[in-house]
Amino acid sequence: MPFFALFLFLSFGVMALTMLGERGYRRAREARPILATGWGVALAWLADVNMWSGWGIPNLRYDWVGTTLTGLAxxxxxxxxYALFGFFFGMSRKLDDQAEQIERTELRKVA
Structure with a gap:
């Protein structure tokens, strides 16, 4: 269970690094999966985290394969x-009338 928490917190870190990478570059939204995979592999290698050895699955021949697959995961x-957070943070727009909300916020900018 503690290893699952470590894995989840590392994935939150990868999500945050991906979101920071998107802020500096407009086209990074299209490359979000590539950024997230790159940050995940890099963070797994820097932290030397192997998901399979942490969960007691010893059948991998090489440790680097486990570390790389952990980064992909x-x-x-x-x-x-990121998708789940976007869904739950967007619930207010889904439950509220979107047209009314857009009229209140974006039309004031035009006027």
Missing amino acids: LGGTALLV
């Missing part, structure tokens, strides 16, 4: 968490 989990 971190990137995928970061994308999943």
